[in-house]
Amino acid sequence: MSHASASSPPPPDFEIASAFPEVTWLRQAATARDWVSIRQYLDGLPRETNRGFAVGVLAEVDGVEGWMREILAAAPDDVLALTVLGSREVRIGWEIRTAAPAKQVSREQFAGLHAHLRQAEQLLIRATALDPSSDAAWAERLTTAMGLQLGQNEARRRYDRLAAHHPHHFSAQGRLLQQLCPKWGGxxxxxxxxxxxxxxxxxxxxxxxxxxxxxxxxxxxxxxxxxxxxxxxxxxxxxxxxxxxxxxxxxxxxxxxxxxxxxxxxxxxxxxxxxxxxxxxxxxxxxxxxxxxxxxxxxxxxxxxxxxxxxxxxxxxx
Structure with missing residues (x-):
């Protein structure tokens, strides 16, 4: 094991929990299916907090989709569960597509991506209808708009709906920025x-x-x-x-x-x-x-x- 000397800085740390220690707790709570604690944590965040970040952490946890479906079977109007499951569907779809350039992605991979994005879209439409101020759901709908190729105007409409409640939402701005680049038709x-x-x-x-x-x-x-x-x-x-x-x-x-x-x-x-x-x-x-x-x-x-x-x-x- 080589140790960084006093003169050489340590190697870069790409673990997101090193910058934001609450990520470790969120992952553990999701693995333990501790929905009560997760909900209390998110409900207790200051209004201007980017809740899309916490939802994104939860959506990365393997298997979270199974118990989100159980929660929604019992409580179909649970906005947070709709948003987490929608975000998880987006990630599953993108894993199928992979990050490869479009010309290297097979027809089957695109079909898999679009199937999961359509499921995500239905969940997230419901979430934003129930809570039009949900930054996490609107931000995820910018990703589905891009993946389903709904076009520049629809992406901007979604961003404007989010920005009406959260005017400087960095992750939403980043997603619209991608959409506005030439590779996505901008x-x-x-x-x-x-x-x-x-x-x-x-x-x-x-x-x-x-x-x-x-x-x-x-x-x-x-x-x-x-x-x-x-x-x-x-x-x-x-x-x-x-x-x-x-x-x-x-x-x-x-x-x-x-x-x-x-x-x-x-x-x-x-x-x-x-x-x-x-x-x-x-x-x-x-x-x-x-x-x-x-x-x-x-x-x-x-x-x-x-x-x-x-x-x-x-x-x-x-």
Whole structure:
């Protein structure tokens, strides 16, 4: 077992429970089928909390679908159970599809994805009808809208319904941002405009500035060859990244809400790629050794290796 020396930082930690210890408890409660405690916990969260995060944790637990169906058989109007089961169906569908590019996904895999997404959609429509302010159900309906290819207008309608109750909902904003990218039928103009709208609409220190970094990363990844090399050299791209970071990840009031590790990671990666190592180093220091799979997995092969490479370079010179 090799131990990190005093001079070399520890390896990146991709375990989400390291950033948010309540994840461990949620997983244990779901495995133990302790619905009373789960419901009390979610009901007790402050109103502005992103409940989609906790629902997502529950939806990752294998077998949770079985006892959610039992709860709904007894209580068909249980909004939380509808939302957890709907979210679980989305994940089962995506596991069948896999993360492979569309041309590598078989007809059977697409059929499996769509069958589970249609089941999810029915559950989540019921959840949002019973509780129109449910951020977790609306956010998941942005994923089903994307997977079922319901189009830009329907995705925006769903986002607007959520935003009426939760105006700076980072995970919902991230899902709509994906939908607005060309790979899901949108355009770069629409995606960049939405990211900027979220940045300027949110209070300083909010996560929403991370969307500016995410859309620049998406745009850069979509390019090839010389175009890719030149993209991050553009003055306006660098200026937008600095402005967004100073309103979010590098702001003194930056809030460590659900998603903060992703936001710091996107800025750390982009400042590394643009050669702004002082700002990259500030983001890495804020992270400690916490990491999320993205953006690092997009930087070629192994996410941990990409993280360490860029972190070591930034901390050595920044």
């Amino acid at each position: 355009s770069w103009e629409a995606a960049h405009a939405f990211a900027r709208e979220c940045l300027l609409g949110a209070p300083e220190g909010a996560l929403s500035g991370g969307l500016v970094a995410e859309v620049h990363m998406e745009h850069w990844l979509a390019l090839r060859g010389r175009e890719r090399e030149e993209y991050l050299r553009q003055g306006h791209v660098r200026a937008e990244l600095v402005e967004a970071a100073e309103r979010s990840a590098l702001h003194p009031g930056f809030r460590r809400d659900y998603g903060w590790v992703v936001v710091q990671g996107y800025f750390a990666a982009l400042f590394s790629l643009t050669g702004d190592l002082a700002r990259a180093a500030a983001c890495f220091r804020a992270l400690g050794n916490l990491a999320s799979q993205y953006p690092w997995a997009d930087l070629g092969g192994d996410a941990a290796a990409a993280y360490v490479k860029h972190r070591d370079a930034a901390l050595a010179r920044g």
